[in-house]
Amino acid sequence: MGLIWLDSPVLWHSARTPSRKSTLNDEENNLIRTKFLDWYRADWDYAQTTVEFLCAGIAIAMIFNIFSIYRRKSSSKSTRLSPVDRIAAFCRYATARQFRIKALGWYSPPLAAVIVVAGMILFFTALTFGQHPYQWPNMEMGHSAPLATRSGWISIAIIPFMIAFATKVNWITALTGTSHEKLQVFHRWSALIMYVTSLIHSFLFIWNSIHRTHDMEEEWQTSSFYWTGVAALVPQTYLTLLSWGYLRNKYYETFKNAAGIFMVAMFVHVDFILTSWDYFWATLAIYGLAWLTRVLRTWYNSSLIGLTGTLISHSSTIIELTIPVPPRVKWAPGQHVFVRFLGLGIHMFSSHPFTVASLKEEGVVRLVFKTHGGVTKVLKQKAEGKAGAKVSVWVDGPYGGVGQDLAMFERVVFLAGGLGETFTYPLFADLAKKIKDGKAQTKAIDFVLAVRDQDSCAWLEPALAETQALLSSTNTKVQLNIYVTQDQLSNTSSLCEESGESEIEKSKERLQDGVIPKIQGRPDLTKVIHAACTAQEKDVAVAVCGPDNFLFDVRNAVADRELAITKGAEGCTNLYLHSENYGW
Structure with missing residues (x-):
């Protein structure tokens, strides 16, 4: 195989020098110079169109986001629904509504994301297949079939956006207010669309070389385009298959390595044809700036040698890591950080996301997590049998957080499933301090926590009791319910979801396990949302974190209420939802 890497001399762009071919008739010469078929302007017709479409979506x-910010700043306390209130409620309905296939354990993105992804698929399908012919009737008209040309340019133009959707330091987040983890759905679907267009591009070239020009073996041996194309397509296939859910998390390090191989192979493959390398420079700028920002901020937060954290084992599955941080490190309630554990072998080569369970006033980043496999299993082994085992870490962040100030709402509902409490509790504690200081308009708070066993929330009970006591001298009503779904609590019969409120209250009086009373069973999340939205408060915020099924119930209960608002139903006129999944 001849290792022909790049054409010489290497240029920024290749030339656009079309000429009439004497072997073609006038009709064929005119056809190959037609807009959307001309090889020499295909980057303008297809790659730039792709960029314009994706930029337009981000602009919308x-x-x-600007509308949301303006409405938040100019909102009134009027009890009457305005047209703007109805429009906002309908938009929030689309961002809340979710679907699932229960038998497969599959949960869709929110309806708004489904609509956007469907629009992307429809647009790129039309852009790819809308123009005929797909093949040149005469191979003298060009070795690259029109369908292969356009699908290749679409693939190249998607790359910068695919990377932009995936970065932690994210310019799309800055423009749209959508946190980086919620952009992952667009990263995965843009990658899948790019993979399909890459397959179309590759298979057409292979088909023509085998069945029309019969020069496949010669091309493979003398041209870099074929083997570099395969060198890019193989890791791209691997990346596409492993970019969804469990497999990506399990093989994250090899996932990143394959991404590097793919980018290098693609860079060589396109060989500065027309403006192809412009998209790689853009990708390098987006990823490089994000990477450099993360590195510098990590070193700023943690110093080059790292910070020393202390591990505490709360139960057989719950671990707490407390990291004293310099005063310059700041975060807001509900935000998360990425932690790199130094000195833990292979685990030091990847960073792991954790929600910060403490407030910045405490001066420590407190992370509480459940042990599974991988690095959490190693940390569990390190913490067992030791009083305050030490571990050196780098802290990158913070990221995410709640987009609105919960202190501006008259009623706030905190819902947590499992260790979702690490997200909701800091928000609750921060809101309580604002209420105590007279800096909040909140009149009522509902805090609902559902855990499998009592050990899962034992670490939080003293803090919850302290926060509840802080509010006891204020006029804010606080309803705090902890549900234990699997453990059998003493001296009580199981409370099913249909239990009435009075029965629950009686059971709470009976159950005094630990600092705070607990309820046996599962909360009826739909009823919790309905009760909060039909009370006297007109502005209601819901902050929720938990597993997929927990979020599904809350999202759809909120979506139902948003539709009710658009129809002018009695109850709240402004309902805000912020959801987090404690999985990654």
Whole structure:
């Protein structure tokens, strides 16, 4: 195989020098110079169109974000629904509504994301297949079939956006207000669309070389385009298959390595044809700036040698890591950080996301997590049998957080499933301090926590009791319910979801396990949302974190209420939802 890497001399762009071919008739010469078929302007017709479409989508999301910010700043306490209230409620319905296939354990993104992804698929399908012919009737008209040309340019133009959707330091987040983890759905679907267009591009070239020009073996031996194309397509296939859920998390390190191989192979493959390398420079700028920002901020937060954290084992599955941080490190309630554990072998080569369970006033980053496999299993082994085992870490962040100030709402509902409490509790504690200081408009708070066993929330009970006591001298009503779904609590019969409120209250009086009373069973999340939205408060915020099924119930209960608002139903006129999944 001849290792022909790049054409010489290497240029920024290749030339656009079309000429009439004497072997073609006038009709064929005119056809190959037609807009959307001309090889020499295919980057303008298809790659730039792809960029314009994706930029337009980001611009629309930015406009919605500006509208949301403006409405938040100019909102009144009127009890009457305005047209703006109805429009906002309908938009929030689309961002809340979710679907699932229960038998497969599959949960869709929110309806708004489904609509956007469907629009992306429809647009790129039309852009790829809308123009005929797909093949040149005469191979003298060009070795690259029109369908292969356009699908290749679409693939190249998607790359910068695919990377932009995935970075932690994210300019799309800055423009649209959508946190980086919620952009992952667009990263995965743009990658899948790119993979399909890459397959179309590759298979057409292979088909033509085998069945029309019969020069496949010669091309493979003398041209870099074929083997570099295969060298890119193989890791791209691997990346596409492993970019969804469990497999990506399990093989994250090899996932990143394959991404590097793919980018290098693609860079060589396109060989500065027309403006192809422009998209790689853009990708390098987006990823490089994000990477450099993360590195510098990590070192700023943690110093080059790292910070020393202390591990505490709360139960057989719950671990707490407390990291004293310099005063310059700041975060807001509900935000998360990425932690790199130094000195833990292979685990030091990847960073892991954790929600910060403490407030910045405490001066420590407190992370509470459940042990599974991988690094959490190693940390569990390190913490067992030791009083305060030490571990050196780098802290990158913070990221995410709640987009609105919960202190501006008259009623706030905190819902947590499992260790979702690490997200909701800091928000609750921060809101309580604002209420105590007279800096909040909140009149009522509902805090609902559902855990499998009592050990899962034992670490939080003293803090919850302290926060509840802080509010006892204020006029804010606080309803705090902890549900234990699997453990059998003493001296009580199981409470099913249909239990009435009075029965629950009686059971709470009976159950005094630990600092705070607990309820046996599962909360009826739909009823919790309905009760909060039909009370006297007109502005209601819901902050929820938990597993997929927990979020599904809350999202759809909120979506139902948003539709009710658009129809002018009695109850709240402004309902805000912020959801987090404690999985990654």
